[in-house]
Amino acid sequence: MSLKGKAAVVGVGEWGCGEAPGWSPLEILAKSAEAALDDAGLTLADVDGLFTASSYHFMPSSSVAEHLGIHPRYSDGSNIGGSSFVAHVVNAAMALEAGLCDVALICYGSNQRTAGGRLVSMSEAQPFERPFRPRHPIAAYALAASRHMHEYGTTKEQLAEVAVAARGWANLNPAAFARGPLSVEDVTGARPICDPLGKLDCCLVTDGGAAVVMTRADRAKDLAKTPAYLLGGGIELSHRSIAQMEDLTVSGAKASGERAYAMAGMGPKDMDVLALYDAFTINTILFLEDLGFCPKGEGGRFVEGGRIAPGGELAVNTNGGGLSCVHPGMYGLYLVVEAVRQLRGERGEGQVAGAETALVHGNGGTLSSQVTVVLGAEGTL
Amino acid sequence: MSEAGEAGPEARWRAHLAEGRFMIQRDPATGEAVFPPRAVAPGTGGALDWVEASGRGEVHAATVMRRRPEQGGDVGLCLVELAEGPKMMTRVVGTPPEAVRIGMPVRAKIEEVEGELAVTFEAEGDGA
Numbered sequence: 001m002s003l004k005g006k007a008a009v010v011g012v013g014e015w016g017c018g019e020a021p022g023w024s025p026l027e028i029l030a031k032s033a034e035a036a037l038d039d040a041g042l043t044l045a046d047v048d049g050l051f052t053a054s055s056y057h058f059m060p061s062s063s064v065a066e067h068l069g070i071h072p073r074y075s076d077g078s079n080i081g082g083s084s085f086v087a088h089v090v091n092a093a094m095a096l097e098a099g100l101c102d103v104a105l106i107c108y109g110s111n112q113r114t115a116g117g118r119l120v121s122m123s124e125a126q127p128f129e130r131p132f133r134p135r136h137p138i139a140a141y142a143l144a145a146s147r148h149m150h151e152y153g154t155t156k157e158q159l160a161e162v163a164v165a166a167r168g169w170a171n172l173n174p175a176a177f178a179r180g181p182l183s184v185e186d187v188t189g190a191r192p193i194c195d196p197l198g199k200l201d202c203c204l205v206t207d208g209g210a211a212v213v214m215t216r217a218d219r220a221k222d223l224a225k226t227p228a229y230l231l232g233g234g235i236e237l238s239h240r241s242i243a244q245m246e247d248l249t250v251s252g253a254k255a256s257g258e259r260a261y262a263m264a265g266m267g268p269k270d271m272d273v274l275a276l277y278d279a280f281t282i283n284t285i286l287f288l289e290d291l292g293f294c295p296k297g298e299g300g301r302f303v304e305g306g307r308i309a310p311g312g313e314l315a316v317n318t319n320g321g322g323l324s325c326v327h328p329g330m331y332g333l334y335l336v337v338e339a340v341r342q343l344r345g346e347r348g349e350g351q352v353a354g355a356e357t358a359l360v361h362g363n364g365g366t367l368s369s370q371v372t373v374v375l376g377a378e379g380t381l
Numbered sequence: 382m383s384e385a386g387e388a389g390p391e392a393r394w395r396a397h398l399a400e401g402r403f404m405i406q407r408d409p410a411t412g413e414a415v416f417p418p419r420a421v422a423p424g425t426g427g428a429l430d431w432v433e434a435s436g437r438g439e440v441h442a443a444t445v446m447r448r449r450p451e452q453g454g455d456v457g458l459c460l461v462e463l464a465e466g467p468k469m470m471t472r473v474v475g476t477p478p479e480a481v482r483i484g485m486p487v488r489a490k491i492e493e494v495e496g497e498l499a500v501t502f503e504a505e506g507d508g509a
Contacts, residue, residue: 126470128470131497131499132470132472132494132499133446134446134458134470139444139458142444143442143444143459146443146444146483147441147483150442191447192447193446193447194444194446195445241470242470243469243470244468248441248442248460
């Protein structure tokens with residue numbers, strides 16, 4: 001049995017993106033959930049499945065259910081990092097199809113920026129890394145980038161192209177946090193943080209919440225907005241510490257992507273718009289390779305010349321991404337929100353004309369967990 | 382005979398370090414080296430043996446974590462691939478962090494880092 005076409009995203013919402021001073025993570029999440037339910041034409045009273053993950057709450061499903069005043073009959077609070085919410089989309093489809101719930105709410109909120117600009121984390125120090133005080137997550141991505149540069153000759157300028165393309169899309173999105181001109185030289189000349197990555201190779205630190213509502217496909221047709229159907233999904237967990245990543249230049253996206261494509265019966269050539277988890281510039285390059293848009297090692301050259309920027313041949317991270325739009329600690333849910341808006345044709349200046357399919361790829365931890373989802377408009381079923 | 386009375390693998394690894402020995406594990410079924418220490422052979426299960434690591438390795442990935450001087454200044458971080466195969470997070474000492482190169486041959490030493498015994502590496506021979 002395949003989950004293809006069995007469930008759809010019927011509502012998306014965001015709240016407090018950028019800065020929401022004086023608001024707690026749960027409060028930001030609740031406003032986002034309300035926005036997504038409004039979008040779907042549903043209310044909290046309809047929600048019976050809850051999917052959430054958090055850096056703030058030890059038992060996130062319970063904390064969120066209490067705050068929202070709901071009694072879910074199914075919940076999933078599993079945390080595999082920022083990709084958790086993309087995994088929740090797959091798991092929600094499964095729970096919906098199995099009849100364990102009828103309306104699934106996937107939600108997240110964070111006040112990372114105004115609460116001090118640092119990611120609050122329950123993450124434990126890894127016992128065999130601890131004495132070296134790695135500055136995670138960036139140190140891990142810097143190590144991966146160093147290896148990619150060594151093996152394939154990828155350059156800092158090519159990494160910078162990713163940030164410049166993301167900014168180009170952000171400049172078409174009035175809701176993006178970082179807007180304005182950005183050049184390759186601006187990125188390569190920015191303050192170094194962990195070589196080869198500088199400040200502008202790193203995602204933003206913002207506040208924000210996001211939420212997504214899913215139902216079974218039959219019900220989705222009767223709701224307020226055009227449904228975005230789940231066509232495929234795949235997950236791969238590979239390691240916790242970056243030192244245990246088998247090959248620093250090949251992420252689990254290769255395996256998760258193949259699973260998602262297989263379920264959808266599609267391949268990279270069929271994807272109209274891409275939402276890739278760009279916590280750091282190296283991510284986009286790795287995922288373009290691992291998800292089959294260019295051969296391994298060619299990612300740096302692939303992104304040159306604005307190929308993934310507005311007007312380029314491949315539309316990647318059309319909201320501006322984690323690099324220039326929003327990144328409140330965990331970004332995964334925003335990938336889904338952006339993909340759905342593209343499929344509905346709601347993205348204004350950043351709209352990819354006629355987008356019928358979207359590839360969503362979530363990353364978690366230090367390239368530790370990878371989750372790929374293919375979403376499609378009705379015509380793709 | 383129960384192993385439960387002995388210390389677990391991580392504690393044993395640390396006890397070896399305290400004795401000045403850099404030990405890793407080996408899967409007797411495949412001969413493959415294993416680090417960090419595990420209670421069962423990764424991916425397959427089964428008991429693991431302890432063997433002395435050669436201490437030889439090569440820098441596999443490297444970064445310089447930039448810090449203000451008042452925070453202690455720049456500090457290196459790298460992954461070393463041991464001659465036996467496994468990778469470990471560590472630091473190359475005795476070479477400025479910017480001069481640490483991927484592919485550089487290195488040799489292990491045991492020293493205290495941030496209050497605990499750890500395996501660091503020095504450039505082998507002429508180094509960089």
